[in-house]
Amino acid sequence: MENPRNAAEGRRQMFESFYSVIALVFILVACVELCDASTVVDVYRLIQYDISGVPFGSRVASLNHHAGSSLFAPGSDLSRTVVILPLRELNETFVREYIELGKPLGGLLLLLPRIFRLENSETVGGHGDSSDKENMKKLLEDLEQKLIHSSINYAVYFAYEDEDLDTVLADIKKNDAAGQPATATTGGYKLIVSSPTPKKLASPTITNIQGWLPGLKGDGDSNQLPTIAIVASYDTFGAAPGLSVGSDSNGSGVVGLLEIARLFSTLYSNPHTRGKYNLLFGLTSGGPYNYNGTQKWLRSFDQRLRESIDYAICLNSLGSGQNGLWVHVSKPPENAYVKQIFQGLSDVAEELGLKVGLKHKKINVSNPRVAWEHEQFSRLRVTAATVSGLSVAPNLLENTGGFSDNREFVSEEAVVKSVKLVAESLARHIYGQKGKKMDIFADNTSLAVNPCYIRSWLDLLSTTPRVAPFLSKDNPFIMALKKELADHVVEVNLQHDVIDGMFTFYDSTVNTLQIYQVASVTFDLLLLLVLGSYLITLFSFLVITTRGVDDLISLFRRPPSSRKAKSV
Amino acid sequence: MTMFHFFNCAILTFGPHAVYYSATPLSEYDTLGTSVKTAVVYLITALVKLVCLATFLKVSESDSFDPSQEVLKALIGFIDVAGLYFALTQLTHRNISQNHKFQAVGLGWAFADSVLHRLAPLWVGARGLEFTWDYILQGLEANANLMLSLSLAALGSLMWLRKNKPKTLIPIIYACAGIVATMPSITSYLRWGLKWHLPEVVGFQMLTSLTMALISWQLFAACQKPSSA
Numbered sequence: 001m002e003n004p005r006n007a008a009e010g011r012r013q014m015f016e017s018f019y020s021v022i023a024l025v026f027i028l029v030a031c032v033e034l035c036d037a038s039t040v041v042d043v044y045r046l047i048q049y050d051i052s053g054v055p056f057g058s059r060v061a062s063l064n065h066h067a068g069s070s071l072f073a074p075g076s077d078l079s080r081t082v083v084i085l086p087l088r089e090l091n092e093t094f095v096r097e098y099i100e101l102g103k104p105l106g107g108l109l110l111l112l113p114r115i116f117r118l119e120n121s122e123t124v125g126g127h128g129d130s131s132d133k134e135n136m137k138k139l140l141e142d143l144e145q146k147l148i149h150s151s152i153n154y155a156v157y158f159a160y161e162d163e164d165l166d167t168v169l170a171d172i173k174k175n176d177a178a179g180q181p182a183t184a185t186t187g188g189y190k191l192i193v194s195s196p197t198p199k200k201l202a203s204p205t206i207t208n209i210q211g212w213l214p215g216l217k218g219d220g221d222s223n224q225l226p227t228i229a230i231v232a233s234y235d236t237f238g239a240a241p242g243l244s245v246g247s248d249s250n251g252s253g254v255v256g257l258l259e260i261a262r263l264f265s266t267l268y269s270n271p272h273t274r275g276k277y278n279l280l281f282g283l284t285s286g287g288p289y290n291y292n293g294t295q296k297w298l299r300s301f302d303q304r305l306r307e308s309i310d311y312a313i314c315l316n317s318l319g320s321g322q323n324g325l326w327v328h329v330s331k332p333p334e335n336a337y338v339k340q341i342f343q344g345l346s347d348v349a350e351e352l353g354l355k356v357g358l359k360h361k362k363i364n365v366s367n368p369r370v371a372w373e374h375e376q377f378s379r380l381r382v383t384a385a386t387v388s389g390l391s392v393a394p395n396l397l398e399n400t401g402g403f404s405d406n407r408e409f410v411s412e413e414a415v416v417k418s419v420k421l422v423a424e425s426l427a428r429h430i431y432g433q434k435g436k437k438m439d440i441f442a443d444n445t446s447l448a449v450n451p452c453y454i455r456s457w458l459d460l461l462s463t464t465p466r467v468a469p470f471l472s473k474d475n476p477f478i479m480a481l482k483k484e485l486a487d488h489v490v491e492v493n494l495q496h497d498v499i500d501g502m503f504t505f506y507d508s509t510v511n512t513l514q515i516y517q518v519a520s521v522t523f524d525l526l527l528l529l530v531l532g533s534y535l536i537t538l539f540s541f542l543v544i545t546t547r548g549v550d551d552l553i554s555l556f557r558r559p560p561s562s563r564k565a566k567s568v
Numbered sequence: 569m570t571m572f573h574f575f576n577c578a579i580l581t582f583g584p585h586a587v588y589y590s591a592t593p594l595s596e597y598d599t600l601g602t603s604v605k606t607a608v609v610y611l612i613t614a615l616v617k618l619v620c621l622a623t624f625l626k627v628s629e630s631d632s633f634d635p636s637q638e639v640l641k642a643l644i645g646f647i648d649v650a651g652l653y654f655a656l657t658q659l660t661h662r663n664i665s666q667n668h669k670f671q672a673v674g675l676g677w678a679f680a681d682s683v684l685h686r687l688a689p690l691w692v693g694a695r696g697l698e699f700t701w702d703y704i705l706q707g708l709e710a711n712a713n714l715m716l717s718l719s720l721a722a723l724g725s726l727m728w729l730r731k732n733k734p735k736t737l738i739p740i741i742y743a744c745a746g747i748v749a750t751m752p753s754i755t756s757y758l759r760w761g762l763k764w765h766l767p768e769v770v771g772f773q774m775l776t777s778l779t780m781a782l783i784s785w786q787l788f789a790a791c792q793k794p795s796s797a
Contacts, residue, residue: 038698190697519699524572527704531576535583542591 037192037514039164043109044242046147046156047467048198048506056149058156061508063193065106067515069169070094071176082107082191084169086161087139095143099150108156109191109513111169116140116406117160133408140404144239148397155193157513158240158403168515190516198506203498204469206235206285208297209482211489213264213281216274224304227278228426229312229384231294231373232257233287234481235468238402242510244465246401247410248389250287251461253315255454256419257281258484262453263423263441265488275430277310281489283481285468288400289503290370293468296497298380311341312384313426314373317399318418319410319458320389324355325418328386328393330363330378337383344425344434345387351437352424354417361393369396387422389414407462412455420449469505573703574694580707581686584714585679592671599672606655606676613651614684620644642753649749652677652724666729667792674721678714686710705770712770715777719784720748726791734791741787748780 046058068081070089078098083105085094090110097103113136147156159165168189175188215225232253238244245251261281268274286293298306318325327345329338342358349356363375370376371393377384390399420441427433427440441447464477471478473496486492543555589603621644625637655673686706694703723745755773758764764772 192697516697517699518697519573521572524576527576528572531580531583535579535587538584539587539591542588546592 037516039168039515041159041162041165041513041515043157043159043193043511043513044240045509045511046152046158046239047237047241047509050504052502053504055151057147058152058154059198060153060155061193061195061198061511063107063155063157063191063513065191067168067172067189067191069173069176071173078106079104080106082109084109084111084165084172084191086111086169087113087136087143090139090143095146099146099152102150102153105154107154107191110143110156110158111161111165112140112158112403114161115408116403137404137406137409141402144402144404145398147239148402157193157511158243159513164515188518188520190518192514192516193511194514195508195511198508201469201505201507204505205471205473205496206293206296206468206499207471207473207475207478208285208293208495208497209283209478209485210297210493210495211261211281211485212491212493213261213268213279213489215268215276215278216271218276224308225276225278226310227280227305227308228430229280229282229309229377229382230257230260230315230422230426231282231284231312232315233284233291233293233373235285235287235293235466235471236401236405237288237397237467238400238405240403240509241467241470242465243403244401244405244467245403245407245462246405246466247407247458247462248319248405249317249399249401250315251401251458252317252319252410252415252418254283254461254481255415255457256315256318256422257283258457258488259419259449259454260423260426261485261488263447263449264427266447267427275427277430278308279489280305280309281485283485284373285471286499287373288397289468289499290368290396291373291376292500293497294373294376295370295379297495298376298382300495306380306382309377309382311337312374312377312382313341313422314377314384314386315418315422316373316386316388317390318387318415319412320414322411322414323389324357325349325421326357326359326388326391328359328361328372328374328388329384330361330372330375331383333358333360335383338385340429341383341385344429345421347434348421348424348428351439352417352421354421356421357391359391371395387418389418401466407459410458410462412451412458415454415458416449416451419454423449467509469499469503470507470509570695570697573699574690577690577694577703577707580704581682581690581710582679584711585675585682588671588675588714593668599668602659602669602672603676603679605659606673607680609651609655609659610677610680611684613647616651617644617647620647638753638757641756642750645752646749649720649724649745652720653728656721656724657728666725669729670721670725671718673725674718675714677721678710678717681713681717682710702766705766708770709773712773712777715781716748716751716773719777719780720745722784722788723748726788737787737790744780744783744787748784751776751780 045061048055048057048059048061050056063082065080065082068078068083070083070085072078072081072083074093085108087110098105098108115133116136172189217225233250234254236244236246236249238246261279264275264279268279282294282297284291284293284297286296327342329335329341331338333339333342338358342356346356361371363378365379372386372388374384374386394400423441424439428438431440433440441449443449466477478494482492482494589600621641624640624644652673655677656670686709689706690703693700723741726741727745751773755769758772759766759769
């Protein structure tokens with residue numbers, strides 16, 4: 001009696017565990033979410049930021065609509081379409097209506113030409129169709145400025161053109177041209193970027209890297225040695241933070257600073273050639289935000305150090321200096337110090353065959369806008385000048401190294417010449433060789449400016465996006481800069497600080513786009529109809545062949561025939 | 569709408585089996601047990617085939633057609649036939665006529681084949697957003713496979729269960745059975761050796777299965793006449 005019951009119990013338990021296993025398998029299977037899209041692309045989002053609470057940039061990150069091309073009929077409703085637009089198909093009306101006036105749009109995917117691809121930047125661009133590239137650059141700059149300064153409430157993404165996207169776009173254009181834009185009922189392509197709502201970045205940090213190369217203290221010298229500061233800001237800002245590499249603004253400045261540090265470290269390593277000036281190198285962050293980082297760096301200085309700074313040279317945009325460099329100052333040109341600096345630079349420039357001009361821009365203390373780095377020094381009563389290839393002071397968030405500032409457009413020779421100019425004039429001042437025709441960093445010597453060093457660092461900078469709020473404190477690039485500077489100078493320090501409260505940034509800068517080819521609802525319904533009729537035909541055929549036609553008819557007329565049989 | 573597509577493909581792949589069962593007199597004679605037992609036999613046969621394939625087959629790097637490997641695969645495919653033989657003869661069926669026995673066995677065999685080979689890809693693939701024609705073609709393949717299984721079961725029952733057959737028809741029966749049994753090898757040769765695309769292969773399968781079904785039907789009817797006469 002016991003055994004059957006135990007057996008039944010055991011069997012029941014086995015069934016129950018079996019059912020739970022089955023249920024688990026079903027749940028697992030239902031949760032399998034494979035990415036089965038026909039194309040997956042890396043896309044870079046338009047920046048989203050606020051200035052004092054005023055929103056700018058694209059406020060949305062996720063995307064889930066049908067794709068359309070630029071061949072849409074004017075006036076059609078695009079609020080549920082994502083428009084894929086290669087750069088060369090951008091036209092004025094589109095930009096004005098959808099970007100500036102804010103007409104509703106499902107989303108925007110801008111395709112950048114292949115030559116702007118970051119990976120291609122290692123090869124120096126050919127000179128073929130350079131006017132085409134110049135036009136493209138101008139177009140990109142304009143577009144970038146418009147995008148940065150508008151508030152857009154749909155998602156804007158950038159991607160590079162490649163074969164997959166080209167075929168998809170060609171397909172979409174064929175459909176659009178035939179007057180069949182993709183919607184839920186007509187099939188086509190669907191673009192999906194799944195991303196959570198972008199969150200504010202809490203306290204974005206800026207990191208300043210400073211290097212100290214002490215000068216030769218003579219035996220009887222009890223005074224503090226004078227210091228010369230060489231500064232460059234290394235971070236960028238652009239429409240696409242994932243693509244803002246800023247080769248010229250300010251990659252060239254960073255490269256120049258590193259090369260000057262290398263040259264002077266060679267000189268200072270030997271006590272016989274060590275100059276009687278300390279050298280302070282500063283790689284500052286927060287450049288686009290009114291040189292916020294420089295200000296915080298200077299404020300952190302010891303009073304004595306600040307007073308010992310003879311003058312500061314700020315390096316900016318050395319790569320566009322083919323037509324000559326400009327020295328920007330905030331003290332009037334008649335000032336003795338300014339005269340001294342400019343004289344030193346122009347003497348060397350004459351020998352090198354470069355043109356240098358002097359530009360004076362007065363500081364308005366009440367205006368928070370800081371256009372040049374030297375102005376932060378001047379506000380603290382330190383003589384400073386900026387050496388730059390730009391002749392006009394840029395506006396806020398202009399010339400900050402967006403994606404149009406590519407390796408293609410930086411001239412290595414210009415950077416080499418500018419570095420030679422600054423280094424030579426500095427050296428002549430330090431070693432008291434003013435007015436003498438002494439080539440300290442002469443070519444083909446061990447002290448020559450090294451173009452390979454400049455090229456390799458320019459290449460590295462041109463593949464590293466460096467928007468400050470997205471660089472963490474221990475970002476590998478910052479560590480690399482620190483290590484490189486440490487190779488040349490005696491002491492390296494990092495200073496971390498927070499960006500001024502005026503700017504707020506949002507995350508989610510790089511995402512993946514999935515392009516699905518979807519069939520329309522009508523197709524599914526049609527297929528259901530066809531299959532239903534097929535199964536019904538099959539059923540009738542089988543009934544007829546195996547049981548006879550009468551049986552088929554009887555299936556539909558069973559109730560009346562049975563009643564008839566009964567009545568009869 | 570993607571569950572919709574999955575539903576469509578599912579009824580294309582599995583619908584005909586259900587329709588066949590309900591439309592023919594099989595349902596009246598309650599032959600479901602036979603079909604279930606045949607499905608189990610198919611499962612065991614598939615496992616045995618897997619083990620043999622894993623033991624004897626070399627994994628080739630390229631997608632090319634290797635004749636010796638294909639011959640080996642065909643030989644292992646004959647295990648299928650052995651399994652069908654087992655299902656037809658050895659399983660104790662209730663007293664159902666031969667006519668219905670082979671239909672039930674064929675149906676069970678084809679249903680198990682469809683479920684094992686086509687349900688998992690369908691579930692995982694047809695539910696996604698991306699649209700491909702693959703699953704519809706797979707459903708058509710399942711239909712062709714149903715007809716082939718039924719023909720094979722019919723020929724098998726003719727070969728092993730029927731004792732008195734007209735002498736002239738015997739070689740034809742064996743020849744047709746041979747063709748149907750080697751159909752999988754022929755299909756894979758077309759796909760990998762001649763590099764046909766999937767729609768063409770499926771079309772070929774449907775055509776051949778129709779012809780074989782017709783031929784085996786005629787043969788079965790021809791063998792039935794003497795006993796009924």
